[in-house]
Amino acid sequence: MSRVLVAPDKFKATLSAAEVVTAIARELQAAGHLVDGLPLADGGDGTIDVVLDHGFEGRETPTVDGH
Numbered sequence: 001m002s003r004v005l006v007a008p009d010k011f012k013a014t015l016s017a018a019e020v021v022t023a024i025a026r027e028l029q030a031a032g033h034l035v036d037g038l039p040l041a042d043g044g045d046g047t048i049d050v051v052l053d054h055g056f057e058g059r060e061t062p063t064v065d066g067h
Contacts, residue, residue, distance in 0.1 A: 003034040005036050006025055006028070006035055006036070007037075007038040008021060008040065009046075010045065017049075021039050039053060
């Protein structure tokens with residue numbers, strides 16, 4: 001039995017990073033492997049979801065004064 005780290009980014013326009021982890025982990029576990037899942041993001045779409053899933057509590061949008 002192997003221990004596998006599944007740490008994907010999203011599959012753009014199809015699955016979130018968390019959904020990719022779930023799909024891959026399900027198949028690896030069915031084959032008898034231990035799985036650790038860690039959804040990741042590259043700074044683009046889905047980054048806020050991954051950050052919030054890792055325990056950060058909300059987001060703040062700063063206002064910038066042009067002076």
